[in-house]
Amino acid sequence: MATTHIKRSTSASRLVNYAEKRAVKKDGLNLDIQYAKSEFKQVRDIYGNPGKTQAYASRIAFSPLEFNPQALHDQATVLAVAKEVYAKAYPNQQVALYEHADTDSLHVHAVIGAINLETGQKMHGNWHQYRDHLVHITDQVCQEHGLMVTQPDPNRHEKRSMAEIKLRAKQQPTWKDQIRQAVDHTMQNPLIRDFQAFQADLKQQAVKVWERGKNLTYQLLGTNYKSRGTKLGIDYEKETIFNELASRQTQSRTNQQPERATKATVDSAQSDPGRTPKLPGHPDSTASHSQNVSRSTTSADRTDRPTSQPTVSDNLKQLRQQQRQLTSPIKTDLTKRLRNVSKADQPDQSGKSDRPQTDPSRTDQKHPDRQSAQQPSEPNHSSNDGPNR
Structure with missing residues (x-):
């Protein structure tokens, strides 16, 4: 072998x-x-x-x-x-x-x-x-040559040199064992989900780790003792560590999805206070719904509202006033145009002036009271006093 x-x-x-x-x-x-x-x-x-x-x-x-x-x-x-x-x-x-x-x-x-x-x-x-x-x-x-062939141990996750084996037989820890124990302690924390957190946690245990090509290199802080993950064992290699961290990230995202859905449901229920929390099939759901309707109707009929909130009648008054302000200039302009058209249709009596002549008879007919008011009434003596002298 x-x-x-x-x-x-x-x-x-x-x-x-x-x-x-x-x-x-x-x-x-x-x-x-x-x-x-x-x-x-x-x-x-x-x-x-x-x-x-x-x-x-x-x-x-x-x-x-x-x-x-x-x-x-x-x-x-x-x-x-x-x-x-x-x-x-x-x-x-x-x-x-x-x-x-x-x-x-x-x-x-x-x-x-x-x-x-x-x-x-x-x-x-x-x-x-x-x-x-x-x-x-x-x-x-x-x-x-008839010699035994070395069979790799599938359950062997640590690689040890002959010096380590001898020290371990004497129950003496090695610096590689310190690195292995630190990595094991870090990976037992389920909150370690990325390589940055992995590095930070190991640094607190006096172990520095960094990527070097396809491998990870570990070093005890304050010493020159350093080793690649391939020499420490399968559990300390870059591929094993990165696969475990990626699996934790995927599991974390999967667990967060139902939590977000539950939170969204709770937020929507809180944002609508008038919504009844009971299901339609519940026997008390109808009664609670009617109570909510009656409460909303009663609150709508109240007159003691704060002055800062205008009523419906105030809004209608404002709307009508705005309509009158908008239609007033339109009516005025239309009246002027109709007057000009009516004056243009009258015959030209003088033939010299273009100004329209007023018709006294039309004026008298339109305003009989105005004419009588301007001329004082005289007594009629023809019937009572006889002929005039």
Whole structure:
């Protein structure tokens, strides 16, 4: 049973220096293991492919149940199996292999050159793809040699290194455990529904979190201890956290819809005080409706209304007065026009003047009382006094 790991590095020489110090056995693929650092550099200079990534650090660890770290035969077997794995996974890359026996399990460190010897191009992809490819090849080789194949635990939501496992066996907490406990405490709060609230709550627990590409990075405040969510476990990865927060937001919106409908119904009922709260089918609904009608009728017949509110009769008076004001100039103008028409129809008596002549007889007929008032009446002596002298 073997487990694998791979990550990129900006210095191939640093990886070689670390792996070579404690190696009990070593071997190389497409290079001379004694001159691994210089040959890595020569290939980079020949192909002229500069960049930050110079190599990839990988590791294959075997179970102590299958191999004894102190047995020379087991050490040789493990190194041969590891070389076969990397030869199939990266046949065109430079690979330096260093076997370590300083832990409970035999493991092999591999330094993989980033440049392909045939194309001159660097490895393209991400470490997830590289790891999946390496795991697949490792399982095939282990089956061919009759070794157990590592089965992933579907219930395992935390990833722990060997150092963490040892500290936990001694009942000593680690800084990664502090981060896990803080995240667990934050996610137990149902009010945490977005990433900003998630960050703020973790900050109160002395943990800083931020997005870094497809991952989340956690750091204990005041220290240099930081780790990606992928190294803490599935429950602490970006995809898991974001999916849970999105689910909470959807659930919150679903719960708010019936609350808004209920509030709208209550507001509409309060805005119409004359509406009876009882249903039409209720036996008291008819009586309550009649009471409301009688109350409204009685209030309409009251005369002791405030002066600020005009009555219906006052409104009618104002309306009639406005109508009279509007029709008065119209009537006046119509009267003038009729007089002018009547004067234009009279015959011209003088023939010289255009002014219409008044008819005295018509005047007398129209105003007999006015003529009698202007001329004083004289006594008639012809019948009483006889002839005049």
